[in-house]
Amino acid sequence: MSTRLATQGRLINRDKRLEFTFNGKRLQGYEGDTLAAALLANDQMLVGRSFKYHRPRGILASGSEEPNALVNLGEGARLEPNQRATTTELFHGLTATSQNHFPSLEFDIGEINNSLARFLPAGFYYKTFIHPRFAWKHVFEPFIRQSAGLGKAPKEADADRYEHFYAFVDVLVIGGGVAGLQAARAAGEAGARVLLIEQEPHWGGRAPVDGAVIEGKPAEDWVKDTLQALEAMENVTLRNRMMGAGVYDHGYALGYERVADHIPGSDLPRHRLWRIRAKQIVTATGAIERPLSFAGNDIPGVMLATAVRDYVVNYGVSPGDRTVVVTNNDDAYRTALCLKRAGLDVPMIVDVRPLVTSPLATEALQAGIRVETGKGIAKVKGRKRVTGVALCLQAGEGSVIEEVKCDAVAMSGGFSPVVHLWSHCGGKLIWDEANAHFRPDPARAPTGAQGEAFVVTAGMASGAMTTGEVLADADAAGKAAARAAGFTPRRFAAPKAAEEPSEPMAPVWMMPQGASYDLRMKMWLDFQNDVKVSDVQLAAREGYESVEHTKRYTTLGMATDQGKLSNINGLAVLADALGEDIPQVGTTTFRPPYTPISMGAIAGEARGEIFQPLRRTPIHGWHEAHGAHWEPVGHWRRPYAYPKAGETVEEAVHREVLNTRRRVGLLDASTLGKIVVKGPDAGRFLDMLYTNMMSTLKVGRCRYGLMCNENGFLSDDGVVARIDEDTWLCHTTSGGADRIHQWMEEWLQTEWWDWKVYVANLTEQYAQIAVVGPDARHVLERLGGMDVSKETLPFMGWQEGKLGGFDARVFRISFSGELSYEIAVPASQGLAFWEALMEVGEAYGMQPYGTEALHIMRAEKGFIMIGDETDGTVIPQDLGLHWAISKKKEDYLGKRAQARSFMDNPDRWQLVGLETLDGSVLPDGCYAIGEGTNANGQAEMFGRVTSTYYSPTLGRGIAMGLVHNGPQRMGEVIRFGTPDKSFVEARIVDPVFYDKEGEKQNV
């Protein structure tokens, strides 16, 4: 069993007990524990179930590489799934539950997948997707859906606070082990501004655990002294609990600081995302131990050898009473010796190497530990917990020589430098034959804006294996980074470490070498995603030669641990199966973040009200005070309708339409885009931008215009007014003002830069109010001021003057078909003008109306709406807007595209009106269904509804739509499919439903 030892535990405070719960069970740990250490101290080795087979899973590692020990942490608004127990600091009151099991961790029904393992091989998902279809839908999908997914998604809004932080430094050092400390010191001594970050709460990394001796003192003391020296340097900033999440272009890096995970309820932000710009980045990210591939290597109790040592030394926790150590290198002997020193039993060290004579091996023998060389593990015995191992010859096929009872196995397959951060921005790797790992190739570093290398690795991350090598390499890295950042390093020598002589490791990718299929299908590569040696071999047999394809096919390395443990082992198996060398097969791509970071940290403060700034018209507050039901339009909020007490929104909309058509209505149209185009070449410019002629527009007149992109598709519309000889005012759609302003700038700056034109976006400088309805003129006359008669201000004209004392520019334009004045006043006068209108309008029964009434009235008139009738594939000709396309102009944006064969073609879907036979409202977006099916076996479709409303004016449903050859099919009855799979019949009619002659607007 795993238990708390009476001695050791350099990171825990035995005076401070902490209570926590796991699956509702009350447990105790110490301050300084990780959740994983505390669970092991309580003999809770079983912590979860694997993704596919629901195999029992125990704690495997002691750091961020842990694939198994993922828990749901917290409750309610603080629930977070997939939290690594190995990197979760214990705190009083912590609650954790295990994941991926039903009904309980001990008894899981999904474990039946385990016995189906033969039928769920690599590529299972792909194969079942392909054939047979019915089996996927009725058998596999429901089953997979039921068992899919790790963890539980939180249901409540996150109760915590998050923030972003910006930092600019000369040298960023990622990793606070002895390498990072030394690199930071060397760079700091050169005078560079240094930021040193460490993902764990404590500094020094592995060296104190491994018993390294630096400058004649224990690593622990050296770390303490170096930290003190760094803290005393003003140009050095230290941050623990902060992971280097990613390295990006030109020295950009993300740091993920877990500020308050360990002190919940404090008023600190929970996480802080650091957005760092560094001239140079030193990655001192260490190395990760690799598992060995033997049958049953996933049974709880099998752990990484370094992790076993970490638990004993750091937390005073023993993973087992009797631990068999299996290794291909010297380092695991340290674990055996450490266990022995802690008074625990090590029945055997199994070493694949035929002959081992290194000092560590001698020490083990002297300690009375049995060392079996040239041997391997045929299989691990046990199910939810290791009960023993079967010994075999590594060179053989797995014949059992001897069975050894034990309750833990410490395995070591060698070390892989953590190259992730080096690789994120293009750093390349080389294969190191001696250590059987990929390490950064210093000659091919990530490059910055000047082509200079901006990342340098330090210590084990470079592939250095002994403490002495690590410190020398880190010292050089720190100095190199400082030099590259423009500083002169001091000529201090690198610290010396006691020698650590060792024998070369022996690469072992499968144990034993000639393992049978039955053994290979129990050798786990990816513990979280259940990918085994046999799966990768199968993928190779099925023709997957690229490591990237194999990854996706088998899901190797695609779990939340991103293959930190499985990567090299997996591709070594693949290389072997393909008969190629490992470097030829290569690695998959390393992508940020290094380990998952919280969504909260990414969002930072940008949530709720400040997620996006809201644009408000000058009249926004009035709308709010008068019960507006809002509609988002771009970044604006516009009143959709103004429901009165006891009225539904729909009833309000109908009332507003009828009141406007019968009497008079008031619309806040301030969001309408207003762009001034001015200059000697303004007319010529607008002739290029609009499909119709704008240069011929007379001063004092307005003209409706269309804008297309170079693909010929309609992009915006609006009324243009000519202000004076060289000035035009272009109205755009509400959402389109910024886009169209940029569009104009783009052409003026990049194509016609010699044309003399200025454009300015004045959208927010003016409030614009539409007074609409038969009594509109009476309202304005009562307000007093300029002459608004038909004679002085005819339809499609505009005038400037005073209205009720306000500075007004009045446009006789109509989007409703009624007598209509759109009046622009300076934004500062907008609210007062609106209120003045409301006051004088009362006598005429004037009421404000919202965007939905606006939409209904324009649809009744057959006016198109950008975004409804257009979707980026519609040309003006499709909408019957030929009258707004100049035949005379040689060129305008979109003209050439509209001459392409499939555009200049009557055989397109074109705009028509639609009237249901039963008067009902057609569902929005539904399709006209023809006879038979198309090439894809889908129902033949020949049109769709683009706008559909209940018209209160006509008392029935009206719609517009695009129908194949529509205008030639007037009177034809066609059918539309509805979401409930029935059909509605509708007659093709003219899209103008109301006042076809336009008599009402032109009075």
Place this chain on the structure above:
Amino acid sequence: MLILTCPYCGVTGEETEFAAGGEAHLKRFGPGSSDAEFESYLFARKNEKGVTFERWRHANGCGKWFHAARCTVTLEVFGTYKAQVTEPPKEILAAIRKRRPGWEPAA
């Protein structure tokens, strides 16, 4: 995240301050052009691996369009220059050749 310098206002800023605008130095083809010419103007992009010329806009700054010559492989920026040119200026080409001896612009 790249760092670019706007040749108009001189600001050196983060990529988030700018907006990318695709390949630079396209020749516009309008009415009267052949289908092939127009197709190449609308759709055919070099999308080069290596030295490339791009349009950028100082979107969250002075608002000006400019061009950047950079390497899509190494992320080097050879220089930025104003948009009112139909081809890369000599000093930009020289800066590229200085670091990529023998480089010739693609046809």
